Amino acid sequence: MFENYSFLARYWSLFVKGVETTIELAVISIVFGLILGIILALMKRAKNWVIAILAKMYIGFIRDTPLLVQIYIVYIGLPIVTGMDIPDFMTGVVALTFYSAAYIAEIIRSGIESLPTGQSEAALSLGMSKRKVMTDIILPQAFKNILPALGNQFIGNVKDSSLVSVLGIADLMFAAQTVRGSTALGLQPMIVAALLYLVITWLLNIILSHIERRLKSSDRVA
Amino acid sequence: MIELHNVKKSYGDNTVLKNINLKVNDGEVVVIIGPSGSGKSTLLRQMNLLEQPTSGDVRVDGQIVSGKVKPEIVRKTHEKIGMVFQKFNLFPHYTVLENITHAPKKVRHLDKEDAEKLALHLLGQIGLIDKKDSYPASLSGGQQQRIAIIRALAMQPEVLLFDEPTSALDPEMVEEVLKVMKDLAKSGMTMVVVTHEMGFAKQVGDRVLFVDDGQILEEDTPEEIFSHAKEARTRSFISKILYT
Numbered sequence: 437m438f439e440n441y442s443f444l445a446r447y448w449s450l451f452v453k454g455v456e457t458t459i460e461l462a463v464i465s466i467v468f469g470l471i472l473g474i475i476l477a478l479m480k481r482a483k484n485w486v487i488a489i490l491a492k493m494y495i496g497f498i499r500d501t502p503l504l505v506q507i508y509i510v511y512i513g514l515p516i517v518t519g520m521d522i523p524d525f526m527t528g529v530v531a532l533t534f535y536s537a538a539y540i541a542e543i544i545r546s547g548i549e550s551l552p553t554g555q556s557e558a559a560l561s562l563g564m565s566k567r568k569v570m571t572d573i574i575l576p577q578a579f580k581n582i583l584p585a586l587g588n589q590f591i592g593n594v595k596d597s598s599l600v601s602v603l604g605i606a607d608l609m610f611a612a613q614t615v616r617g618s619t620a621l622g623l624q625p626m627i628v629a630a631l632l633y634l635v636i637t638w639l640l641n642i643i644l645s646h647i648e649r650r651l652k653s654s655d656r657v658a
Numbered sequence: 659m660i661e662l663h664n665v666k667k668s669y670g671d672n673t674v675l676k677n678i679n680l681k682v683n684d685g686e687v688v689v690i691i692g693p694s695g696s697g698k699s700t701l702l703r704q705m706n707l708l709e710q711p712t713s714g715d716v717r718v719d720g721q722i723v724s725g726k727v728k729p730e731i732v733r734k735t736h737e738k739i740g741m742v743f744q745k746f747n748l749f750p751h752y753t754v755l756e757n758i759t760h761a762p763k764k765v766r767h768l769d770k771e772d773a774e775k776l777a778l779h780l781l782g783q784i785g786l787i788d789k790k791d792s793y794p795a796s797l798s799g800g801q802q803q804r805i806a807i808i809r810a811l812a813m814q815p816e817v818l819l820f821d822e823p824t825s826a827l828d829p830e831m832v833e834e835v836l837k838v839m840k841d842l843a844k845s846g847m848t849m850v851v852v853t854h855e856m857g858f859a860k861q862v863g864d865r866v867l868f869v870d871d872g873q874i875l876e877e878d879t880p881e882e883i884f885s886h887a888k889e890a891r892t893r894s895f896i897s898k899i900l901y902t
Binding site: 552554555559560561564565568572577 | 741
Protein backbone atom coordinates (compact mmCIF):
# COMPACT_ATOMS: atom_id res chain seq x y z
CA MET A 437 0.00 0.00 0.00
CA PHE A 438 2.81 2.40 0.85
CA GLU A 439 5.20 1.39 -1.91
CA ASN A 440 5.27 1.25 -5.69
CA TYR A 441 4.31 4.86 -6.31
CA SER A 442 6.95 5.28 -9.00
CA PHE A 443 4.12 5.24 -11.57
CA LEU A 444 3.45 8.84 -10.56
CA ALA A 445 6.60 10.01 -12.30
CA ARG A 446 5.17 8.81 -15.55
CA TYR A 447 1.45 9.35 -15.08
CA TRP A 448 1.22 12.47 -12.89
CA SER A 449 0.01 14.59 -15.77
CA LEU A 450 -3.00 12.28 -16.18
CA PHE A 451 -3.97 12.93 -12.59
CA VAL A 452 -3.54 16.68 -13.01
CA LYS A 453 -5.82 16.60 -16.07
CA GLY A 454 -8.24 14.49 -14.07
CA VAL A 455 -8.32 17.00 -11.21
CA GLU A 456 -8.97 19.80 -13.69
CA THR A 457 -11.83 17.94 -15.32
CA THR A 458 -13.36 17.00 -11.98
CA ILE A 459 -13.28 20.62 -10.82
CA GLU A 460 -14.73 21.80 -14.13
CA LEU A 461 -17.56 19.29 -13.85
CA ALA A 462 -18.35 20.29 -10.28
CA VAL A 463 -18.18 24.05 -10.88
CA ILE A 464 -20.22 24.10 -14.07
CA SER A 465 -22.85 21.74 -12.68
CA ILE A 466 -23.20 23.67 -9.43
CA VAL A 467 -23.66 26.97 -11.31
CA PHE A 468 -26.31 25.59 -13.66
CA GLY A 469 -27.73 23.49 -10.81
CA LEU A 470 -28.18 26.67 -8.81
CA ILE A 471 -30.04 28.39 -11.66
CA LEU A 472 -32.26 25.37 -12.31
CA GLY A 473 -32.65 24.86 -8.55
CA ILE A 474 -33.96 28.41 -8.05
CA ILE A 475 -36.42 27.91 -10.89
CA LEU A 476 -37.58 24.59 -9.43
CA ALA A 477 -37.91 26.05 -5.93
CA LEU A 478 -40.07 28.91 -7.26
CA MET A 479 -42.11 26.47 -9.36
CA LYS A 480 -42.76 24.33 -6.30
CA ARG A 481 -44.08 27.40 -4.47
CA ALA A 482 -46.20 28.51 -7.43
CA LYS A 483 -49.92 29.11 -6.95
CA ASN A 484 -50.60 27.20 -10.18
CA TRP A 485 -50.83 23.62 -8.94
CA VAL A 486 -49.84 22.07 -12.28
CA ILE A 487 -46.51 23.87 -12.14
CA ALA A 488 -46.06 22.97 -8.49
CA ILE A 489 -46.76 19.29 -9.11
CA LEU A 490 -44.37 19.15 -12.07
CA ALA A 491 -41.59 20.50 -9.89
CA LYS A 492 -42.49 18.10 -7.08
CA MET A 493 -42.45 15.11 -9.44
CA TYR A 494 -39.12 16.10 -10.90
CA ILE A 495 -37.52 16.57 -7.48
CA GLY A 496 -39.00 13.29 -6.26
CA PHE A 497 -37.72 11.40 -9.30
CA ILE A 498 -34.18 12.73 -8.98
CA ARG A 499 -33.95 12.19 -5.24
CA ASP A 500 -35.38 8.69 -5.30
CA THR A 501 -33.43 7.18 -8.20
CA PRO A 502 -29.69 6.41 -8.32
CA LEU A 503 -27.42 8.96 -9.94
CA LEU A 504 -25.79 6.26 -12.05
CA VAL A 505 -29.17 5.40 -13.59
CA GLN A 506 -29.82 9.09 -14.26
CA ILE A 507 -26.43 9.43 -15.93
CA TYR A 508 -27.30 6.59 -18.34
CA ILE A 509 -30.74 8.06 -18.99
CA VAL A 510 -29.15 11.39 -19.95
CA TYR A 511 -26.41 9.64 -21.93
CA ILE A 512 -28.88 7.67 -23.99
CA GLY A 513 -31.82 10.06 -23.90
CA LEU A 514 -30.20 13.42 -24.61
CA PRO A 515 -29.09 12.62 -28.19
CA ILE A 516 -32.55 11.19 -28.90
CA VAL A 517 -34.40 14.20 -27.51
CA THR A 518 -32.15 16.83 -29.07
CA GLY A 519 -31.28 14.91 -32.22
CA MET A 520 -27.68 16.05 -31.77
CA ASP A 521 -24.40 14.37 -31.09
CA ILE A 522 -23.60 15.42 -27.52
CA PRO A 523 -19.97 15.40 -26.31
CA ASP A 524 -19.47 13.15 -23.26
CA PHE A 525 -18.32 16.02 -21.08
CA MET A 526 -21.54 17.88 -21.83
CA THR A 527 -23.55 14.77 -20.99
CA GLY A 528 -21.79 14.58 -17.63
CA VAL A 529 -22.46 18.24 -16.94
CA VAL A 530 -26.13 17.89 -17.84
CA ALA A 531 -26.60 14.79 -15.66
CA LEU A 532 -24.87 16.37 -12.67
CA THR A 533 -26.82 19.62 -13.18
CA PHE A 534 -30.17 17.80 -13.30
CA TYR A 535 -29.16 15.84 -10.22
CA SER A 536 -27.88 18.65 -8.03
CA ALA A 537 -30.70 21.05 -9.07
CA ALA A 538 -33.25 18.85 -7.28
CA TYR A 539 -31.30 18.98 -4.04
CA ILE A 540 -30.53 22.68 -4.42
CA ALA A 541 -34.24 23.39 -5.01
CA GLU A 542 -35.05 21.82 -1.64
CA ILE A 543 -32.24 23.76 0.05
CA ILE A 544 -33.52 27.04 -1.45
CA ARG A 545 -37.12 26.29 -0.55
CA SER A 546 -36.17 25.71 3.09
CA GLY A 547 -34.10 28.90 3.02
CA ILE A 548 -37.05 30.93 1.70
CA GLU A 549 -39.45 29.39 4.20
CA SER A 550 -37.14 30.01 7.13
CA LEU A 551 -37.38 33.79 6.62
CA PRO A 552 -39.96 35.64 8.72
CA THR A 553 -43.04 36.56 6.65
CA GLY A 554 -42.57 40.13 7.87
CA GLN A 555 -39.74 40.55 5.38
CA SER A 556 -41.89 40.02 2.31
CA GLU A 557 -44.81 41.91 3.89
CA ALA A 558 -42.59 44.91 4.55
CA ALA A 559 -41.26 44.82 1.00
CA LEU A 560 -44.74 44.43 -0.51
CA SER A 561 -46.08 47.27 1.62
CA LEU A 562 -43.43 49.53 0.07
CA GLY A 563 -45.02 48.91 -3.29
CA MET A 564 -42.42 46.48 -4.59
CA SER A 565 -43.64 43.94 -7.16
CA LYS A 566 -43.65 40.28 -6.13
CA ARG A 567 -40.75 39.64 -8.45
CA LYS A 568 -38.64 42.42 -6.89
CA VAL A 569 -39.54 41.24 -3.40
CA MET A 570 -38.17 37.84 -4.36
CA THR A 571 -35.00 38.99 -6.13
CA ASP A 572 -34.05 41.90 -3.86
CA ILE A 573 -35.28 40.92 -0.40
CA ILE A 574 -36.02 37.22 -0.09
CA LEU A 575 -33.45 35.42 -2.24
CA PRO A 576 -30.37 37.35 -0.99
CA GLN A 577 -31.29 36.62 2.62
CA ALA A 578 -32.26 33.03 1.89
CA PHE A 579 -29.01 32.56 -0.01
CA LYS A 580 -27.01 33.73 2.96
CA ASN A 581 -28.82 31.34 5.30
CA ILE A 582 -28.34 28.36 3.03
CA LEU A 583 -24.73 28.96 2.09
CA PRO A 584 -23.44 26.15 4.35
CA ALA A 585 -25.91 23.71 2.79
CA LEU A 586 -25.01 24.89 -0.73
CA GLY A 587 -21.34 24.42 0.14
CA ASN A 588 -22.04 20.84 1.13
CA GLN A 589 -23.88 20.32 -2.13
CA PHE A 590 -20.88 21.69 -4.03
CA ILE A 591 -18.61 19.22 -2.25
CA GLY A 592 -21.18 16.55 -3.03
CA ASN A 593 -20.92 17.48 -6.71
CA VAL A 594 -17.16 17.04 -6.62
CA LYS A 595 -17.55 13.53 -5.22
CA ASP A 596 -20.59 12.56 -7.30
CA SER A 597 -18.83 13.64 -10.48
CA SER A 598 -16.65 10.53 -10.13
CA LEU A 599 -19.61 8.52 -11.43
CA VAL A 600 -19.53 10.18 -14.85
CA SER A 601 -16.20 8.47 -15.51
CA VAL A 602 -18.35 5.57 -16.73
CA LEU A 603 -19.05 7.72 -19.80
CA GLY A 604 -15.36 7.94 -20.53
CA ILE A 605 -14.98 11.50 -19.31
CA ALA A 606 -11.36 11.94 -18.29
CA ASP A 607 -11.99 13.06 -14.72
CA LEU A 608 -9.94 12.12 -11.68
CA MET A 609 -11.64 8.76 -11.27
CA PHE A 610 -11.09 7.98 -14.94
CA ALA A 611 -7.39 8.86 -14.56
CA ALA A 612 -7.07 6.42 -11.68
CA GLN A 613 -8.76 3.67 -13.69
CA THR A 614 -6.55 4.35 -16.71
CA VAL A 615 -3.39 4.16 -14.62
CA ARG A 616 -4.63 0.96 -13.00
CA GLY A 617 -5.15 -0.51 -16.44
CA SER A 618 -1.76 0.40 -17.82
CA THR A 619 0.38 -0.36 -14.74
CA ALA A 620 -1.36 -3.45 -13.38
CA LEU A 621 -1.23 -1.80 -9.96
CA GLY A 622 -4.41 -2.41 -7.93
CA LEU A 623 -4.69 -0.08 -5.01
CA GLN A 624 -2.13 2.69 -5.44
CA PRO A 625 -3.77 4.74 -8.21
CA MET A 626 -7.05 4.70 -6.26
CA ILE A 627 -5.29 5.94 -3.15
CA VAL A 628 -3.78 8.78 -5.14
CA ALA A 629 -7.28 9.63 -6.48
CA ALA A 630 -8.78 9.49 -2.99
CA LEU A 631 -6.09 11.81 -1.63
CA LEU A 632 -6.61 14.24 -4.49
CA TYR A 633 -10.39 14.25 -3.89
CA LEU A 634 -9.65 14.91 -0.22
CA VAL A 635 -7.41 17.85 -1.06
CA ILE A 636 -10.08 19.37 -3.34
CA THR A 637 -12.89 19.07 -0.79
CA TRP A 638 -10.62 20.23 2.03
CA LEU A 639 -9.67 23.36 0.09
CA LEU A 640 -13.32 23.97 -0.75
CA ASN A 641 -14.24 23.71 2.92
CA ILE A 642 -11.67 26.34 3.81
CA ILE A 643 -12.86 28.72 1.09
CA LEU A 644 -16.51 28.23 2.01
CA SER A 645 -16.07 28.80 5.73
CA HIS A 646 -14.11 31.93 4.90
CA ILE A 647 -16.98 33.27 2.76
CA GLU A 648 -19.50 32.33 5.46
CA ARG A 649 -17.58 34.26 8.08
CA ARG A 650 -17.42 37.32 5.88
CA LEU A 651 -21.13 37.25 5.13
CA LYS A 652 -21.99 36.81 8.80
CA SER A 653 -19.91 39.77 9.85
CA SER A 654 -21.75 42.09 7.43
CA ASP A 655 -24.83 41.66 9.61
CA ARG A 656 -23.13 43.18 12.60
CA VAL A 657 -20.53 45.68 11.50
CA ALA A 658 -21.60 49.26 12.07
CA MET B 659 -59.45 57.84 1.28
CA ILE B 660 -59.79 54.24 2.50
CA GLU B 661 -63.21 52.64 2.80
CA LEU B 662 -64.16 49.17 3.95
CA HIS B 663 -67.62 47.98 2.86
CA ASN B 664 -69.16 45.00 4.66
CA VAL B 665 -65.75 43.43 4.99
CA LYS B 666 -65.72 39.90 6.36
CA LYS B 667 -62.67 37.79 6.90
CA SER B 668 -62.51 34.19 7.91
CA TYR B 669 -59.88 31.48 7.95
CA GLY B 670 -61.77 28.24 7.39
CA ASP B 671 -64.41 28.11 10.12
CA ASN B 672 -62.79 30.83 12.14
CA THR B 673 -64.42 34.21 11.50
CA VAL B 674 -62.03 37.00 12.41
CA LEU B 675 -63.91 40.01 11.05
CA LYS B 676 -67.69 39.94 10.99
CA ASN B 677 -68.97 42.95 9.16
CA ILE B 678 -66.73 45.95 9.04
CA ASN B 679 -67.78 49.28 7.60
CA LEU B 680 -65.26 52.00 7.98
CA LYS B 681 -64.13 55.16 6.27
CA VAL B 682 -60.81 56.82 6.90
CA ASN B 683 -60.78 60.44 5.76
CA ASP B 684 -57.88 62.51 4.46
CA GLY B 685 -55.73 63.91 7.23
CA GLU B 686 -57.47 61.88 9.89
CA VAL B 687 -55.72 59.97 12.69
CA VAL B 688 -57.72 56.87 13.59
CA VAL B 689 -56.72 54.79 16.59
CA ILE B 690 -57.85 51.18 16.86
CA ILE B 691 -57.94 49.53 20.27
CA GLY B 692 -59.24 46.15 21.37
CA PRO B 693 -58.32 42.96 23.18
CA SER B 694 -55.80 40.61 21.60
CA GLY B 695 -57.47 38.28 19.12
CA SER B 696 -60.27 40.78 18.52
CA GLY B 697 -59.29 41.16 14.87
CA LYS B 698 -57.79 44.64 15.03
CA SER B 699 -54.54 43.71 13.28
CA THR B 700 -56.45 41.77 10.64
CA LEU B 701 -58.64 44.83 10.13
CA LEU B 702 -55.57 46.97 9.60
CA ARG B 703 -54.08 44.45 7.18
CA GLN B 704 -57.23 44.53 5.05
CA MET B 705 -56.65 48.20 4.44
CA ASN B 706 -53.44 47.71 2.47
CA LEU B 707 -54.44 44.28 1.16
CA LEU B 708 -51.76 42.33 2.94
CA GLU B 709 -54.82 40.19 3.49
CA GLN B 710 -57.79 40.00 1.16
CA PRO B 711 -61.31 40.15 2.60
CA THR B 712 -63.35 36.96 2.32
CA SER B 713 -66.28 39.12 1.23
CA GLY B 714 -67.03 42.82 0.99
CA ASP B 715 -64.65 45.27 -0.61
CA VAL B 716 -61.89 47.71 0.08
CA ARG B 717 -61.84 51.02 -1.77
CA VAL B 718 -59.03 53.49 -2.00
CA ASP B 719 -59.89 56.93 -3.39
CA GLY B 720 -63.20 55.47 -4.53
CA GLN B 721 -61.67 52.63 -6.55
CA ILE B 722 -62.23 49.02 -5.57
CA VAL B 723 -58.80 47.48 -4.91
CA SER B 724 -59.72 44.16 -3.28
CA GLY B 725 -60.89 40.87 -4.72
CA LYS B 726 -60.24 39.96 -8.34
CA VAL B 727 -58.34 43.00 -9.51
CA LYS B 728 -55.12 43.22 -11.51
CA PRO B 729 -51.95 42.63 -9.42
CA GLU B 730 -50.81 46.07 -10.54
CA ILE B 731 -53.77 47.68 -8.75
CA VAL B 732 -52.82 45.89 -5.52
CA ARG B 733 -49.22 46.98 -5.95
CA LYS B 734 -50.25 50.58 -6.59
CA THR B 735 -52.36 50.43 -3.43
CA HIS B 736 -49.34 49.23 -1.45
CA GLU B 737 -47.45 52.17 -2.86
CA LYS B 738 -50.11 54.61 -1.64
CA ILE B 739 -50.54 53.04 1.77
CA GLY B 740 -47.41 52.63 3.87
CA MET B 741 -47.16 50.27 6.80
CA VAL B 742 -45.15 50.10 10.00
CA PHE B 743 -44.96 46.73 11.73
CA GLN B 744 -44.69 45.60 15.32
CA LYS B 745 -41.40 43.89 14.62
CA PHE B 746 -39.93 46.69 12.46
CA ASN B 747 -39.06 44.33 9.58
CA LEU B 748 -36.08 46.31 8.38
CA PHE B 749 -34.10 44.43 5.74
CA PRO B 750 -31.12 42.96 7.64
CA HIS B 751 -28.91 42.65 4.54
CA TYR B 752 -29.16 46.37 3.72
CA THR B 753 -27.66 49.32 5.54
CA VAL B 754 -29.98 51.91 7.06
CA LEU B 755 -29.55 54.12 4.00
CA GLU B 756 -30.23 51.24 1.60
CA ASN B 757 -33.30 50.27 3.62
CA ILE B 758 -34.71 53.74 3.08
CA THR B 759 -33.61 54.31 -0.53
CA HIS B 760 -34.29 50.88 -2.00
CA ALA B 761 -38.02 51.23 -2.70
CA PRO B 762 -37.84 54.90 -3.79
CA LYS B 763 -35.17 53.87 -6.31
CA LYS B 764 -36.79 50.66 -7.51
CA VAL B 765 -40.46 51.61 -7.31
CA ARG B 766 -40.59 55.38 -7.68
CA HIS B 767 -37.54 55.34 -9.97
CA LEU B 768 -35.75 58.17 -8.20
CA ASP B 769 -32.09 58.31 -9.11
CA LYS B 770 -29.59 57.36 -6.44
CA GLU B 771 -28.69 60.94 -5.61
CA ASP B 772 -32.28 62.11 -5.09
CA ALA B 773 -33.20 59.01 -3.10
CA GLU B 774 -30.23 59.50 -0.79
CA LYS B 775 -30.95 63.17 -0.38
CA LEU B 776 -34.48 62.35 0.65
CA ALA B 777 -33.29 59.59 3.01
CA LEU B 778 -30.72 61.83 4.68
CA HIS B 779 -33.33 64.57 5.09
CA LEU B 780 -35.66 62.09 6.82
CA LEU B 781 -32.83 60.63 8.90
CA GLY B 782 -31.98 64.16 9.99
CA GLN B 783 -35.52 64.68 11.23
CA ILE B 784 -35.25 61.69 13.55
CA GLY B 785 -31.65 62.46 14.52
CA LEU B 786 -30.09 59.29 13.14
CA ILE B 787 -27.92 60.54 10.26
CA ASP B 788 -24.85 59.04 11.91
CA LYS B 789 -26.42 55.58 11.62
CA LYS B 790 -26.84 55.71 7.85
CA ASP B 791 -24.17 53.10 7.15
CA SER B 792 -25.10 50.81 10.04
CA TYR B 793 -26.88 47.51 9.62
CA PRO B 794 -30.21 47.11 11.42
CA ALA B 795 -28.88 44.39 13.75
CA SER B 796 -26.57 46.93 15.39
CA LEU B 797 -29.43 49.32 16.29
CA SER B 798 -31.80 49.45 19.23
CA GLY B 799 -35.46 48.59 18.76
CA GLY B 800 -36.45 52.23 19.08
CA GLN B 801 -33.95 53.26 16.41
CA GLN B 802 -35.07 50.44 14.10
CA GLN B 803 -38.72 51.42 14.45
CA ARG B 804 -38.04 55.09 13.76
CA ILE B 805 -36.11 54.07 10.66
CA ALA B 806 -38.95 51.76 9.63
CA ILE B 807 -41.28 54.76 9.85
CA ILE B 808 -39.15 56.96 7.62
CA ARG B 809 -38.56 54.04 5.26
CA ALA B 810 -42.32 54.00 4.73
CA LEU B 811 -42.40 57.80 4.50
CA ALA B 812 -39.74 57.85 1.79
CA MET B 813 -42.35 56.35 -0.54
CA GLN B 814 -44.47 59.45 0.11
CA PRO B 815 -47.58 57.45 0.92
CA GLU B 816 -51.02 59.00 1.28
CA VAL B 817 -51.72 56.98 4.42
CA LEU B 818 -49.57 55.25 6.99
CA LEU B 819 -50.79 52.19 8.88
CA PHE B 820 -49.19 51.26 12.20
CA ASP B 821 -49.59 47.75 13.59
CA GLU B 822 -48.80 47.96 17.33
CA PRO B 823 -45.64 49.93 16.59
CA THR B 824 -44.47 50.15 20.21
CA SER B 825 -45.49 46.73 21.55
CA ALA B 826 -42.17 45.05 20.82
CA LEU B 827 -40.12 47.88 22.32
CA ASP B 828 -38.42 48.20 25.68
CA PRO B 829 -40.37 50.73 27.78
CA GLU B 830 -37.67 53.39 27.63
CA MET B 831 -37.82 53.41 23.81
CA VAL B 832 -41.56 53.80 23.44
CA GLU B 833 -41.50 57.59 23.80
CA GLU B 834 -38.96 58.21 21.03
CA VAL B 835 -41.12 56.29 18.58
CA LEU B 836 -44.35 57.93 19.74
CA LYS B 837 -42.75 61.34 19.32
CA VAL B 838 -42.02 60.64 15.65
CA MET B 839 -45.60 59.45 15.20
CA LYS B 840 -47.05 62.49 16.95
CA ASP B 841 -44.96 64.83 14.80
CA LEU B 842 -46.25 63.01 11.75
CA ALA B 843 -49.84 63.31 12.90
CA LYS B 844 -49.39 67.02 13.51
CA SER B 845 -47.93 67.43 10.01
CA GLY B 846 -51.31 66.29 8.63
CA MET B 847 -50.47 62.71 7.72
CA THR B 848 -53.43 60.36 7.43
CA MET B 849 -52.78 57.58 9.93
CA VAL B 850 -54.46 54.43 11.19
CA VAL B 851 -52.81 53.15 14.33
CA VAL B 852 -53.42 49.94 16.25
CA THR B 853 -52.07 50.76 19.69
CA HIS B 854 -52.85 50.83 23.38
CA GLU B 855 -50.95 54.04 23.97
CA MET B 856 -53.64 56.23 25.51
CA GLY B 857 -51.46 59.31 25.56
CA PHE B 858 -50.94 59.08 21.82
CA ALA B 859 -54.64 58.54 21.17
CA LYS B 860 -55.65 61.47 23.37
CA GLN B 861 -53.07 63.88 22.00
CA VAL B 862 -53.37 63.34 18.27
CA GLY B 863 -56.22 60.89 17.68
CA ASP B 864 -59.32 62.18 15.91
CA ARG B 865 -61.28 58.98 16.39
CA VAL B 866 -60.90 55.84 18.46
CA LEU B 867 -62.43 52.56 17.35
CA PHE B 868 -62.96 49.79 19.87
CA VAL B 869 -62.82 46.44 18.09
CA ASP B 870 -64.15 43.39 19.87
CA ASP B 871 -64.93 39.94 18.54
CA GLY B 872 -64.45 40.93 14.90
CA GLN B 873 -66.67 44.00 15.03
CA ILE B 874 -66.30 47.71 15.56
CA LEU B 875 -68.25 47.82 18.82
CA GLU B 876 -67.93 51.51 19.43
CA GLU B 877 -66.27 54.56 17.93
CA ASP B 878 -65.95 58.05 19.26
CA THR B 879 -63.51 60.85 19.98
CA PRO B 880 -60.70 59.90 22.38
CA GLU B 881 -62.15 62.06 25.20
CA GLU B 882 -65.56 60.42 24.95
CA ILE B 883 -64.38 56.84 24.59
CA PHE B 884 -61.82 56.97 27.37
CA SER B 885 -64.07 58.67 29.92
CA HIS B 886 -67.67 58.00 28.87
CA ALA B 887 -67.76 54.85 26.76
CA LYS B 888 -71.30 53.69 26.09
CA GLU B 889 -70.63 49.97 25.93
CA ALA B 890 -69.81 47.97 29.06
CA ARG B 891 -67.25 45.90 27.10
CA THR B 892 -65.44 49.07 26.07
CA ARG B 893 -65.40 50.47 29.61
CA SER B 894 -64.08 47.22 31.04
CA PHE B 895 -61.32 47.02 28.41
CA ILE B 896 -60.29 50.63 28.88
CA SER B 897 -60.12 50.28 32.64
CA LYS B 898 -57.78 47.31 32.13
CA ILE B 899 -55.33 49.13 29.89
CA LEU B 900 -55.41 52.24 32.06
CA TYR B 901 -54.55 50.47 35.28
CA THR B 902 -52.04 47.86 34.22
